Amino acid sequence: MLSCEQIAELATAVCATAEAMGQTISAAGAKLIAEDLSAHEPAVIIGALRACRREPAGRLSLGMVLKHIHAADGRPGKDEAWSIALAASDEHETVVLTTEIRQAMIASTPILEANDKVGARMAFMSAYERLVSFARAEDRPAAWEVSLGFDAARRVTAIESAVRAQLISHERGTKYLADLRITPVTEDGQAIAGLLTGTKRTHVSAHVREKLDEVRASLVASNLRKERQRAKELQRKRVDTYLRKRRARAAIAQLRMMP
Numbered sequence: 466m467l468s469c470e471q472i473a474e475l476a477t478a479v480c481a482t483a484e485a486m487g488q489t490i491s492a493a494g495a496k497l498i499a500e501d502l503s504a505h506e507p508a509v510i511i512g513a514l515r516a517c518r519r520e521p522a523g524r525l526s527l528g529m530v531l532k533h534i535h536a537a538d539g540r541p542g543k544d545e546a547w548s549i550a551l552a553a554s555d556e557h558e559t560v561v562l563t564t565e566i567r568q569a570m571i572a573s574t575p576i577l578e579a580n581d582k583v584g585a586r587m588a589f590m591s592a593y594e595r596l597v598s599f600a601r602a603e604d605r606p607a608a609w610e611v612s613l614g615f616d617a618a619r620r621v622t623a624i625e626s627a628v629r630a631q632l633i634s635h636e637r638g639t640k641y642l643a644d645l646r647i648t649p650v651t652e653d654g655q656a657i658a659g660l661l662t663g664t665k666r667t668h669v670s671a672h673v674r675e676k677l678d679e680v681r682a683s684l685v686a687s688n689l690r691k692e693r694q695r696a697k698e699l700q701r702k703r704v705d706t707y708l709r710k711r712r713a714r715a716a717i718a719q720l721r722m723m724p
Contacts, residue, residue: 467503475499475510482514483525490525498527502534504604509534531601539607539632540565540597543590550589559614559623561632563607565600569593609633611641 467475479495490498502510513533517525541549546566553560553570554577573589600607609632613620621642628638 467499467507471507472496472499472503475502475507478511478514479525482518485518486520486523486525488524498530501527502530505534509537512537535601538601539609540600543593546593547586547589553612555614557614557616557619559616559620560612561609561623561627562612563609565593565596567610567612568596 473496476492476495476499479498480490480492483490483495510530513530516533516536517529520529523529540546540563546563546569549560549562550566550570550573552558553562553566554574569589569592572592573585576588577585609627611624611627611633614623624633624638624641627633628635
């Protein structure tokens with residue numbers, strides 16, 4: 466919020482901007498515009514006034530200044546926001562998104578899960594534009610947040626890109642990266658992975674080798690039990706089929722003997 470002194474200075478800047486655009490505005494009118502803009506950062510307001518002066522035509526108004534302030538608030542347009550929302554729907558992707566995108570996804574996600582991409586897009590855009598309008602009417606700045614995906618490598622890339630684009634602060638990005646630091650896989654860990662994938666690993670500790678042998682033996686025993694069970698089930702089915710056929714033949718023979 467601007468101080469009284471800053472509002473007075475801003476009113477002067479509004480008068481000067483109007484004059485540069487070929488119009489005259491009263492001191493009272495300039496003061497009202499300055500007061501309505503006081504919730505924004507001074508640098509943002511000055512940038513918006515500069516953009517107004519560069520307009521090829523038009524008269525200075527509160528709406529014109531706000532249009533340029535909103536254009537510079539960093540919120541994506543509805544089409545870009547939808548592409549971000551689609552990326553966020555992939556659980557493997559790490560995405561940096563605004564509060565409004567996350568809230569609008571609540572309206573579109575059930576429709577998207579029903580495979581109606583067109584309907585989901587329409588629902589998202591309608592909700593997103595409404596949420597952005599509310600936020601801007603209340604002079605809320607864009608708030609970016611991180612939606613973490615399962616892919617660890619993509620997490621790092623997404624967060625580093627967000628820091629470079631100044632969507633999130635360097636401090637927040639550093640904290641995320643510290644939390645996501647990946648510990649190198651040990652030889653023993655590779656050996657366990659090899660057991661699961663069928664890849665042989667020879668450089669393992671004696672303790673882990675013993676455990677792997679136990680697991681391997683347990684798996685072999687389990688497979689043998691399953692094979693025996695499967696054989697018993699096949700035998701049971703063969704006997705059951707034989708008995709049903711025999712009963713059917715006996716019934717047919719009995720019918721033939723009837724007068």
